[in-house]
Amino acid sequence: MEVPLVEVMAALPLIELKGVQRQYRMGGDTILALDGVSLRIERGEFVAVVGASGSGKSTLMNIIGCLDVPTAGTYALQGKDVRTLDDDALSTLRNREIGFIFQNFQLLPRASALKNVELPLVYRDVPVRERRELARRALERVGLGQRTAHKPSELSGGQRQRVSIARALVAAPSLLLADEPTGNLDTATGREILELFYELHAAGNTILLVTHEPAIAAACPRTVRLSDGRVTSDGPGSTAERAVAPALHGESHAKVEESVH
Ligand SMILES: Nc1ncnc2c1ncn2[C@@H]1O[C@H](COP(=O)(O)OP(=O)(O)O)[C@@H](O)[C@H]1O
Ligand SMILES: [Mg+2]
Numbered sequence: 447m448e449v450p451l452v453e454v455m456a457a458l459p460l461i462e463l464k465g466v467q468r469q470y471r472m473g474g475d476t477i478l479a480l481d482g483v484s485l486r487i488e489r490g491e492f493v494a495v496v497g498a499s500g501s502g503k504s505t506l507m508n509i510i511g512c513l514d515v516p517t518a519g520t521y522a523l524q525g526k527d528v529r530t531l532d533d534d535a536l537s538t539l540r541n542r543e544i545g546f547i548f549q550n551f552q553l554l555p556r557a558s559a560l561k562n563v564e565l566p567l568v569y570r571d572v573p574v575r576e577r578r579e580l581a582r583r584a585l586e587r588v589g590l591g592q593r594t595a596h597k598p599s600e601l602s603g604g605q606r607q608r609v610s611i612a613r614a615l616v617a618a619p620s621l622l623l624a625d626e627p628t629g630n631l632d633t634a635t636g637r638e639i640l641e642l643f644y645e646l647h648a649a650g651n652t653i654l655l656v657t658h659e660p661a662i663a664a665a666c667p668r669t670v671r672l673s674d675g676r677v678t679s680d681g682p683g684s685t686a687e688r689a690v691a692p693a694l695h696g697e698s699h700a701k702v703e704e705s706v707h
Contacts, residue, residue: 458525465519481675497672545614604635
């Protein structure tokens with residue numbers, strides 16, 4: 447009997463990097479931003495990426511997010527080698543599978559929260575009424591159901607990041623990629639945003655999060671450490687600091703009722 451295609455797809459790792467290198471040429475110099483990174487991430491994982499500034503974290507996120515391609519080695523997303531795809535196919539894959547969250551939010555300043563969140567659905571040609579409804583629900587999900595008409599300048603930093611998380615979630619991507627999402631927020635607001643990531647993970651989302659905060663990384667079930675473009679450790683964070691992330695360790699949050707998938 448043939449195995450159904452969906453089952454074959456489900457058995458593949460979501461992300462698989464083998465010996466990935468990324469070289470940059472600067473004048474006469476060559477910089478190896480990634481120097482042989484191998485990494486496998488399954489659906490449903492919550493992985494923290496840590497390392498000093500310049501260690502290659504953003505380069506890794508850009509490659510995993512299909513914004514950039516390796517100069518050597520292979521990267522497969524859902525079993526698809528990105529080298530076999532042209533620019534159009536790569537941007538389609540990116541739009542379908544990846545939700546990005548950046549340190550500086552990257553919202554359209556003159557558009558309402560609702561319009562900002564609708565944007566990924568515009569690229570997918572979702573009809574306008576359905577688009578609005580999905581965007582409204584995504585905003586409710588991040589606690590901003592009452593702020594849909596506000597522009598970014600009318601929202602706090604934490605609320606802006608929530609809008610960008612809603613935008614990342616709205617098209618139900620396979621993977622959320624967050625590059626230092628709390629970097630522009632005060633500590634208390636940063637904690638609230640991280641709580642939201644824990645809730646999204648508990649609801650079934652796969653999350654890859656770059657962070658500078660050791661306590662956060664320690665609270666994650668899996669932490670990948672980069673140094674000079676190489677993975678120097680990959681495993682669970684230390685148990686001592688897990689208390690900061692109750693949602694990851696059994697105590698589910700009442701707010702989370704359903705997965706976006
Ligand atoms: N576009 C670029 N051109 C040249 N060098 C770059 C570029 N982007 C990153 N680099 C270099 O690659 C290395 C890794 O950078 P990055 O991935 O941004 O690190 P991190 O996010 O960990 O701070 C650094 O040495 C950085 O200077
Ligand atoms: Mg960076």
